[in-house]
Amino acid sequence: MSTLGWEFGAVTLAHALAVASPGPDFALVLRQSMRHGRTTALASASGIGAGILVHATYSVLGIGLMVQKTPTLFATLKYVSAAYFLWLGWGAWRASFQPGGGDGAASVAPxxxxxxxxxxxxxxVLNLKASLFFVALFSVVVDPATPRWVQGAYGVWMALTTTAWFSLVAIVFTRPAVNRGYHRLQPVIDRAMGTIFILFAMNLWLSELIVSG
Structure with missing residues (x-):
């Protein structure tokens, strides 16, 4: 196998392990699937895939590494990301008190x-875990001598496979049996999802406080 072949294999394996690990993307698609249905969840999955292109672009150009090495800019990004996840968490908690769960008699417009x-x-895009992963991937796994167009192709491949993975998650969790179970447990599940997003936000804030302290 050629050098590029080994490199592509390493990139694919690293990305597969990263995208399959639980995180904000998975939590979002899971909640969209169970609360709003397949169309909404697939749209979010597509948006997540497009976000991968942003990470890949600034990693290929070396911008991500520059941001990571600029304390003020990196701290600002952490706070913005934490605020966004806190907003998602609050939205999930607020939704848990709205109609749409229990016996499923009422529904919430997607x-x-x-x-x-x-x-x-x-x-x-605001998931710093993804940012750090891509910066590390293109700094350590991908050879700087690899042509830019090939590195760009890696990014497109990862965007497509990410979209496919979360589309599969959306399809699985919008099956009728799963959806009926969600309607019975809607308040509990929404609060659990909201708590997960809030914990992501707290983790970002605490990590920055530790660094700055």
Whole structure:
């Protein structure tokens, strides 16, 4: 196998392990699937995939490493990300007190697919775990001598596979049996999802306090 072949294999394996690990993207698609249905969840999955292109672009250009080495800029990004996850968490908690769960007698109108797409996009772009992963991937795994167009192709591949993975998650969790179970446990599940997002926010804030302290 050629050098590029080994490199592509390493990139694919590292990305597969990263995208399959629980995180904000998974939590968002899970909640969109169970509360709003397949169309909304698939739109968010597509937005998450587009977010991958942003990470890949600044990593290929070396901008990500520069931001990481600029304390003030990196701290600002942490606070913005934490605020966004806190907003998602508050939204999930607030929704748990609205109609749409229990016996399923009432329903909540799903957001427009465009809004769901943007929510997926920003959830991924503002996920510092993803930022650090891509900076490390393109700094350590990908050879600097690899042509830029090949590095760009890696980014497109990861965006497509990410979209496919979260689309599969959306399809699985919008199956009728799973959806019926959600309606019975809607308040509990929404509060659990909200708590997860709030914990992501707290983790970012605490990490910055530790660094700055």
């Amino acid at each position: 957001p427009h697919p465009r809004k769901a797409w943007w929510r997926g996009f920003f959830t991924n």
